[in-house]
Amino acid sequence: MQKKAQATLQTDTPCYNKDMAENEIQKTATISIPDLILNYVEPVRFETACRSCSKYGVGSACPPHDFNVVEWWSRFAYLDLYAVSIPGDADWDEADKRLSDRLLVLERAVPESLCLLSGSSGGKEGEAVRYSIQSLGGNVEKLCRELLSISLQWPKEGTDPGRLTLVGGLLRSKRGPDVRPMETKDLILRESLAEDISRFSEWEAEDAVKEYFSIEDDQTPQQVEQIFWEDRKNEERKQYTIVLKRTGEPIGRIVMNDLQPGWKAEIFRIYIGDPALRGNGYGRQAMEALLALCFEEWKVERVYLDHYTGNPAGRLYLDLGFRYEGVLRKNCRKNGQLYDVHLMSMLRPEYEEAVSRYGSVNL
Numbered sequence: 001m002q003k004k005a006q007a008t009l010q011t012d013t014p015c016y017n018k019d020m021a022e023n024e025i026q027k028t029a030t031i032s033i034p035d036l037i038l039n040y041v042e043p044v045r046f047e048t049a050c051r052s053c054s055k056y057g058v059g060s061a062c063p064p065h066d067f068n069v070v071e072w073w074s075r076f077a078y079l080d081l082y083a084v085s086i087p088g089d090a091d092w093d094e095a096d097k098r099l100s101d102r103l104l105v106l107e108r109a110v111p112e113s114l115c116l117l118s119g120s121s122g123g124k125e126g127e128a129v130r131y132s133i134q135s136l137g138g139n140v141e142k143l144c145r146e147l148l149s150i151s152l153q154w155p156k157e158g159t160d161p162g163r164l165t166l167v168g169g170l171l172r173s174k175r176g177p178d179v180r181p182m183e184t185k186d187l188i189l190r191e192s193l194a195e196d197i198s199r200f201s202e203w204e205a206e207d208a209v210k211e212y213f214s215i216e217d218d219q220t221p222q223q224v225e226q227i228f229w230e231d232r233k234n235e236e237r238k239q240y241t242i243v244l245k246r247t248g249e250p251i252g253r254i255v256m257n258d259l260q261p262g263w264k265a266e267i268f269r270i271y272i273g274d275p276a277l278r279g280n281g282y283g284r285q286a287m288e289a290l291l292a293l294c295f296e297e298w299k300v301e302r303v304y305l306d307h308y309t310g311n312p313a314g315r316l317y318l319d320l321g322f323r324y325e326g327v328l329r330k331n332c333r334k335n336g337q338l339y340d341v342h343l344m345s346m347l348r349p350e351y352e353e354a355v356s357r358y359g360s361v362n363l
Contacts (some may be wrong), residue, residue: 024095025085029147030180033076033171036138043069043137050135061131069137076114076171079133080180083148083167084118096166102183103168108248109188110181111195112173118166133169140167182293184285186246189254192239197225199241199250203273212311213269214332214339231255242272242286251277254290261298267305283313287320288358295351304345308332314342321354322346 031040047063055062065072082103086095096118103115117130134140144150150165170180177191192200201221203209210217231237236259242252250273257268267290272278294303306328307314322344330338346354 023087023090027081027083027085027148027150028180029081031079031081031143031147033073033079036079037070037073040139040143041070041073041137042139046134046137046139061129061135063135065136072136075173077174077176077178078172078180079116080170080172081143081147081167082169083144083150083165085150085163085165088162088164090164092164092166099166099168103170105245105248106170106181106183106188109243109245110170110172110177110190111193112176114171116169116171118168133167143167182240182289183245184289186244186280187282187285187289188243188245189240189286189289190243192228192241192253194228196241196250196253197221197228199273200224200228200253203253203271206273206275208275209271209273212308212313213271214334217335236260237268242282244277244282251282252286254286256290259298261300263300264302264304265294265298265300267303284316284320287316291320291346291351291354295348301348302345303351304343306331306341306343308339308341314344317344320346320358321350323350 050056050063053062056064082099084095084099086092100115100117103117107113107115115130116133116136118132133143141152144152144165144167152165172180177193179191181188181190183189198221201224204213204215204219204224209215228239231239236257238256238259240254240256241250242254243249244251252272253269254267255269256265258264258266267287270283270286270290272282291303294300304325305317305322307317323346325343325345328341328343331341332339
């Protein structure tokens with residue numbers, strides 16, 4: 001009996017990214033590679049079908065391959081599917097380019113990942129070959145139907161296909177992030193990795209970052225690393241790295257605490273590390289993505305945070321829909337002194353009201 005693949009974090013909302021057309025709908029899902037191979041990879045069937053194509057044996061991304069397809073898939077841990085549905089009369093090539101550009105940006109931001117381009121055979125970007133899912137024996141029609149609830153429509157001459165769908169993917173390494181990255185207009189939020197620790201240490205040594213957090217002046221890189229690994233083992237904590245899309249470089253950090261799915265979560269720490277990059281709306285985008293993660297995936301009823309007196313981020317939190325609950329007097333210790341912090345929270349109805357103002361984030 002075949003094992004049913006598990007899709008996670010499916011979405012069906014207008015695309016948040018501003019570089020996508022207004023009439024495009026995107027869906028995403030994640031599947032483990034063992035489930036993918038068991039249920040959706042049929043290399044013999046699809047190579048046989050490819051033989052009637054003019055590209056067969058021509059392009060470097062096309063079958064026949066000089067490697068074992070199943071072994072190739074097995075190098076990875078997860079496949080993140082990205083599907084874009086467009087009207088039948090829309091410009092297919094433009095939509096395909098937008099999706100391909102998006103996947104290449106994700107690949108650059110997520111260490112040890114590889115994107116799979118949409119289209120019949122993928123292609124070549126720079127020196128690297130980018131395959132398509134179907135060129136590697138993936139049954140895209142079945143993936144769309146069972147994981148994304150999309151019934152693919154094949155255009156016929158003289159008929160209106162209604163909507164057409166492009167499908168690509170991001171393969172994540174066994175040594176890479178365990179969860180699919182989140183996207184905003186300018187940012188990618190991915191799970192933090194060991195290679196990020198040195199950046200965290202550099203950022204948290206800067207006065208511009210330490211000023212409004214309980215970070216001791218004499219904090220050492222070894223302490224940052226120790227805390228990172230302790231948090232990694234704590235199921236109630238999640239750590240994310242903020243990456244700027246246009247450069248692929250990390251620019252900030254997020255630490256979530258007290259995560260109780262279905263109940264509550266705390267935004268324990270969030271910052272943009274380089275002061276020169278502040279004032280561009282990146283903090284707001286990251287916060288909107290976090291709130292979507294908390295309320296839409298983790299299904300919490302309450303998100304809370306606190307901030308030091310004078311922290312200008314308090315204005316942003318108010319604008320996002322947080323409300324003050326009170327002052328926690330002498331609640332935080334820093335460099336031997338005790339500080340008050342201002343407690344803020346957002347409940348699900350307040351999040352839903354805020355989303356009606358600024359729009360939802362498509363994770």
